[in-house]
């Protein structure tokens with residue numbers, strides 16, 4: 447059956463839709479390439495891919511402004527690309543090379559960008575949640591209207607430090623958006639097996655924090671919810687919780703045989719809910735773009751990703767002396 451003819455939503459322009467398509471495709475192709483480089487032995491250590499979850503960061507970045515901050519877990523490459531970090535620097539960090547964001551010394555889970563206000567990449571589950579509240583505290587203290595997007599998973603949402611953070615964030619009206627990326631699994635454990643009350647956002651009620659559940663496979667729904675959350679924070683009303691229902695197509699990390707779910711479950715999600723296909727469909731059936739327009743975007747993205755992989759292969763290994771640098775802060779910044 448041919449897809450139903452749909453119009454772009456009245457408040458979304460064709461250019462905007464193409465932008466979301468492009469940004470989500472960039473993450474997808476980048477991650478596929480990272481998976482290949484991992485398979486070739488060029489990426490060592492852990493590597494957690496974000497494929498399937500692209501609409502979450504792209505939708506929320508569409509609601510952000512300059513000065514807003516973001517902090518996340520180890521499943522972090524998509525967040526870096528969506529906030530405008532250079533794919534070359536991200537890929538070269540994955541291959542552990544000098545040209546990487548942490549000079550090849552951090553790897554997949556430890557990259558930062560002061561310029562783009564990206565505060566990591568954290569390997570300890572939920573550790574970034576109090577850090578996110580701290581970043582928001584700094585903005586409130588300085589009296590600006592920046593917000594901090596603090597991303598964490600459904601597994602992390604069961605950790606105690608999340609609730610200590612909720613309490614303080616609401617007590618001090620901190621401008622922090624708690625983004626629960628509910629991809630339905632924490633490593634091999636499904637939310638049904640780990641969680642008594644599966645509505646994570648509702649737990650904010652115990653602290654007086656509002657929130658909502660969002661369809662994380664629909665970039666426009668994510669953007670809309672993000673705008674609402676951002677407006678709440680910027681108005682000085684304190685934190686907000688977005689529980690974004692999403693799905694990861696790949697294993698937890700590259701070493702996951704994924705025996706805890708069926709192939710059919712993954713395929714069904716890909717076939718029926720894929721966030722990139724949904725926007726592609728909207729663009730084509732609404733006559734906002736032609737097949738050729740989309741092919742040109744695909745080609746451009748492929749070029750950028752291939753270039754990043756070449757850079758990541760050619761950039762040298764860090765020099766031995768680098769072992770002794772970037773260990774302690776040598777100067778205290780006057781103003782961040």
Ligand SMILES: Cc1ncc(C[n+]2csc(CCOP(=O)(O)OP(=O)(O)O)c2C)c(N)n1
Nearest residue numbers: 521569570571599600601602629631632633
């Ligand atoms: C404190 C802590 N406990 C356990 C681990 C091992 N571990 C790494 S990821 C993970 C699952 C987290 O799942 P979720 O929060 O849903 O994030 P997702 O991987 O789905 O993005 C676990 C238990 C860890 N890194 N840190």
Ligand SMILES: [Mg+2]
Nearest residue numbers: 599600631632
């Ligand atoms: Mg999860």
